[in-house]
Amino acid sequence: MATMTVIEAVRSTLDEEMARDDRIFLLGEDVEAGGVFRATDGLHAKYGERVIDSPLAESSIIGISIGAAHYGLRPVAEIQFADFIHSGFDQLCSEASRWSYRTNGDSFLPMVVRAPWGGGVHGGQHHSQSIEAYYSHMPGIKVVAPAFPADFRSLLKASILDPNPVLFLEHKRIYRLIKQDVDNAPAETQLSRARITRPGADLTIIAYGFMLHESLSAAETLAGEGIDCMVVDLLTLNPLDTETILESAKATGKVLVVHEDTLTGGLGGEISAIIAEHAFEYLDAPIRRIAGPDVPAMPYHHAMEEFFMPNREKIAAAARDLAAY
Amino acid sequence: MATMTVIEAVRSTLDEEMARDDRIFLLGEDVEAGGVFRATDGLHAKYGERVIDSPLAESSIIGISIGAAHYGLRPVAEIQFADFIHSGFDQLCSEASRWSYRTNGDSFLPMVVRAPWGGGVHGGQHHSQSIEAYYSHMPGIKVVAPAFPADFRSLLKASILDPNPVLFLEHKRIYRLIKQDVDNAPAETQLSRARITRPGADLTIIAYGFMLHESLSAAETLAGEGIDCMVVDLLTLNPLDTETILESAKATGKVLVVHEDTLTGGLGGEISAIIAEHAFEYLDAPIRRIAGPDVPAMPYHHAMEEFFMPNREKIAAAARDLAAY
C-alpha cells in the first residue's frame, strides 16, 4: 500500500504526468531546486529543460504560461505562495479567464497554476492567505482545493488534463500533516464535484482544504455528544457543485459553512446564498458561517494567528448552537 | 438651484476639494487634458502641477499614490476604466489595505482611487466590468458606489477626508444620464451608511449604482400593479451597512438583491448570506438575486450586452414572483 503525504501526492503526480505527456513543463521560482516546499524535488534532474526557474515575476509566470498553453504545451506554473499571485491577477482575470469565451472556444488554455495557500503556519500576513474567493468570482477559471492526498492526485491529474486554466490550491498546513493510503482511498476524478465525506442527519457542515479536516474532527467530537453531522468536502470551488450543496442542505435543514478566509465576501457567502435561494423551504435554522475575521490578513504572532484561524473547537461550538436551534 | 449630472458632480467636487486643501493632487492617465470622461476638465489649468499625467501603468498609479499618501498628501488617483485596475490589485491588496493594520494605525493612507465602472455602454469585455466584489472582500479598503449626483458630491468629499484608502466607483452609464438638483436632494455624508431610498411594505430590493435606478423604475411599475417595493441604495459596499440591510429585510420579509456584476461570488451573495444568518426568522420567501450571468465579461454586441445586463423589466419580473410567493 502507498501511504503518502499531500506534498508527496503532488510531487508524484507531477512526475507521472510529465512522464506521460512531454508537452507538460513546469515554470516557477526555484522549481529547479525543488521549490521551497519540495513539490518539484528531483524533477529537474529527471526532465531537464522541462522544469524552468522563472525570474521573480508572477505576472510573467502566468502570462508566459498563457502563451505556452495557447501554443499547445501544458504548462504547470507554480506560484511560490498564493499570497504572491496578486500581481498576476490581471493576466488571470483579463486574459486567461476569457481566452475560450472571446474566441468561441477556437483558442483555449490547458494550463494549471499551483499555489500553496492558507494559514496556521506562522506565515504572517503574506504567507497565510486564502485567495479562493477572488478566483471563484472569475468565470472561465476553475479553482480546485482538495483536502486528502488521494484527491490531490486525482484532481491534479484532472486539472492538467482540463483544457481550461485551473488554479490548483494546496493548503500548506496539510502538506505534511495529512497522510493517506492513496491506493485504497476514495479519489474524485472529476472537477466540479463535491463529496459527502461524512453522512449525517442533524446538520450539514460544508468546508474545504484544511478546514475540512477540522470539520471532520469537530463532527467526531459531536458524534460523541449525539449530534450527527454531515460533512461536505467541496473539492472544486469554481464552478461549484450546486447540486451536492443543495442536496446536503436539504438533507438536514441546518447548514454551517466553514472557511479560513475572511468572512465578508468569502466563498461562504455564495454557498449560503445558493441555499437561501434554492433550498429555503428545507431550512430549519439560519445558515451559519464560521470564517476568519474581517481583517486584512492573518497576523504573525501565534496568539493572534490562533485567534484568527477557525478550528475544530470553534466549529463544534457553532454546530452545537445550530443543532440546538 | 444647481442641477447637475454625475460627471459634473464629480468634477465640481474635485475642484472644490482641491481649492480647500492644497495637499490634494490628481494622478492618472490623461487627467491633464481632462480625462477620457472629462471628470478633470479644467483642473490642470487651475491647479497646475497638482494634476499629473501618469505613464500608462496602473500598478504605479496606485503604488505611487500609496507613497504620497504616506508622506501626508491626499492623492486622488484615476484609473481610466475600472477594468484596468487589475494590474494594481497587488498594490491595493498586499499594501494599501494593510497599511494601518500592520502599523497599528501609526501609518495610514488618506487616498482615493476613482474608477469608472459598469456596462451598458458598448464597452465590451474590458470597458464594462464590475469590480466591487473583489475589493469588498478586502478589509482595510473602503468601496463606495453612489447612484445620484448629490451622493457623488457628498461621498466623494467624505472619501477624500477619510484616512483610509477608498475605491470610489463611478458608473459610466449614469455619468450623463442622471441629473439632480444637488442643493435640494438628500446627500449621505457618512461612509458605510445605506439609504432606504423608497419605503415599501411588500418586498425589499437592494441595489447600487446604475441598478439602483433600474430598481427604482421597476418599483414604479410595480406600484401601479399594487406591489409596494422598498428600495435600498447601499451607497458604500465595503464596509457594508449591515444594520440597514437587516432592518429593510425584516421590514418586508422578502428580499431581492440586484447587481450588474456576475452572479457567483458577487456582492449579492454576501448580502443574501447576512440576511439568511441574521434575519432568518423574518423571511417569508427565498432570497432572490438578479445579476449578470456567470460569463467572464460583458460581450460587445448590443444583443448580447442587453442579454447580460439586468434591467427594470428583469427586476420587475423577479419582484412579481417574489411578491406572489
Place this chain on the structure above:
Amino acid sequence: MAATRTPKTRSKVTIDDYLLSEHQLEEMYYYMLLARRLNERMLAMNRQGRAPFVIAGAGQEAAQVGAAMALRKGEDYVAPYYRDLGVNLVLGMTAREAMLNLLGKRDDPNGHGKQMPAHWGHRERKVVTQSSVVTTQFLHATGIALAAKLRKDPVVVLTSCGEGSTSKGDFHESLNFAAVHKLPVIFFVENNGYAITESTEKSLPVENVADRARGYGIQSAVVDGMDCVAVYQTVRPAVDQARRGGGPFLIEARCYRLWPHSSDDDDTRYRPKKELDEWIKKDPLTLFRGRVESDGIFPKEDLDEIEQRVAEEVRDAAQWAMMQPDPEPEDALTFVYKELD
C-alpha cells in the same frame, strides 16, 4: 545601441535598390491602401450610427504592413494590438472579415461579436487573441516563443504595442524573460507620438523607445515607420536572426497617429494643428506612391488600378457585412469553458 535606419538619398534608383520583388512592392501598397480605406469607411459608418466604436491605424500602415510582410504567414505567430489592421490584412484577414469585426457580427472570426472591434485573434493565421488591456500580449508572445524553443520549432513571434504601453510592468517582465532565455520574439513598438492625449515624453525618459532595450542587453533599432520598405528591411533581418537562435529584438517604428485616438476622442483639445499638418505631409501612403512612381517602378495606371480594386473591395465588404447575421442574445452564454471533444 539603437541603430537608426533612414532611407538613403538616391540618385537613379532601380527596383534592385528596394531589395523587394515587384510583386512584394505591389502587395505593400495594396495592403496599406486597403487598411486606410477600410478605416475611412469604418469611421464613416460610425458617423452614420452604424458602428458604435472605431479605433484605427491611420498613419501606421507602413509600419504594420512592412513588419507583417517580414514574417512567414501561417507559421510565425503574431500578438498584435488594436491598431494593427494592416498586420492582420497581410496575414490573411479579408476586407469582409474586417467589417464583420467592426460590426461585432456573429461570424467575425476575431471576436464573434463578443469582443470590441479591433481586438484581433485568429488561431489558424497564428494571430493571438487580444484583450483591451495593453501590453499583456508581450508576455503571451514570450510564452509562445518559449514553447516554440522547447519544441525546437523554427517559429518566430512578433508582438506589437504603442509607445505608451511600454511603461507597463509586463513590458519589463517580457523583455527580461525573453533576454534571459534568448527567445525568438520581436518586440515591435509603433511609436505614434501619443498615448491618447499624452505625448511621448510624459512616459518615456529616454530619447527612443528602442533605448529601453539597453537594460536587457537586447538588440534594438529605430526605423522610419512611415517608410514601409525601410520597416521591412529592418524587421526581416531581425526575424531571420531570431529564427536562427539569435534571440529577441526590439524595434521602434517612428510613425504618427494621423487621426484622433478613437471615434470617441477629440484630439483638437490636446494636439497642435501645426504638428498634425507637418506629419500629414509624411503620410505613408502618399510617400510610398510618390516614391515608386518617381522611381518608375510602377506606372501611374497600375497604382490607380490598385486604388480602384481597393475601393471596390471596401464598398463590397461594408455592404455585405451589414447584411450578415448578428449574434443571438443567448450567445452571451457560450464557451465560458472549453469542453473536451
Place this chain on the structure above:
Amino acid sequence: MAATRTPKTRSKVTIDDYLLSEHQLEEMYYYMLLARRLNERMLAMNRQGRAPFVIAGAGQEAAQVGAAMALRKGEDYVAPYYRDLGVNLVLGMTAREAMLNLLGKRDDPNGHGKQMPAHWGHRERKVVTQSSVVTTQFLHATGIALAAKLRKDPVVVLTSCGEGSTSKGDFHESLNFAAVHKLPVIFFVENNGYAITESTEKSLPVENVADRARGYGIQSAVVDGMDCVAVYQTVRPAVDQARRGGGPFLIEARCYRLWPHSSDDDDTRYRPKKELDEWIKKDPLTLFRGRVESDGIFPKEDLDEIEQRVAEEVRDAAQWAMMQPDPEPEDALTFVYKELD
C-alpha cells in the same frame, strides 16, 4: 554607463584617505557588528525553538550600514527590504526593538506582532512599513519622492531590494516614473548572488543590475558591497545630487548572502561549498576590522571594546525581549481602519 568603484590600492594610508571621521568609522563598525551579532543570536533562538522564523542580512552589513549612513536621519525616507537590519540600526532601531520584532512582541514598533520578523517600519524614523511582497516598496519610495518634490521639501528617499526582485514589473514602473519626473530617489540593490535558490544569471540578462538603469537614462553605479567605506562614498554623492534636484540614481552593491535564504532554507542543495568559502574570506566585518587595524585607525583594544559592548547589548536585548508582553489574541482585530481622532 555603470561606473565601478573599487578600493584603491594604498601605500601608507591615514584617516584622511577614508574621507570619514573617526567617529563615523567607529559607528560603521559598531552597526555592522551589531547587525551580525543580532542575526547570530536570532538564529540561535530559532534553533532553540524560541523564534519561528529568521531572515538575516549576514554578508550585507557593509552595504546596508554604508548606505544608511549617507542619509539624513529622521529627514530622509527609507523603504527597505527584509534583510536591512543594518539600515534600521543606523536609523535608530535599538537591539531590544530588533528582538521584539523577532519575537512578534506587542511592543515591536515595526509590526506589533502582526508582521513577520524583518518586516520593518517606523513612522518617526521615516522607515516605510513593508510587506513580504518584493519590490512594491520601489513604488512607495517613488510616491514619497514625488510628494516631497511637490512640497519642495529637501527630502531624499532610499529604497532597497535584492537583485532578484529587480525582475518585477514594479521595478520598471518605479524607475520609469522617477526618471520622467526626475525624483529624489535612490534605488539601492543589494546583489547577494542569489534569489533563494536562483543564482543571478537566471533572472539578469545583463552583466550588472546597475545596467538596468540604462533603459531609463538613470545614472548608476556598481560598488563593492563588502566594503562599507566604498558604499558610503558611492551613495553619499548620489544622495546629495538627488537632494539638489539631480534626479534618481540606481546603485548596485555587490555583496553575498553568507547564510541560507532563511531559517527554513537548506542552501547546501543548491550552493557550491567552494563558492561560499571564497566569499567568507571577504566577510565585510573581518575586511573592515583588518583594514582599520592595519591602517592604524583604531588600536586593537578599541575594536575589542566595541565587540564586547555589542555582545553585551545583544545578550541584554534577547533576555529583555523574551520577557516582554505578547500581543493579546483580540489584538488581531485592531486598526483594520484608521479612525480620525
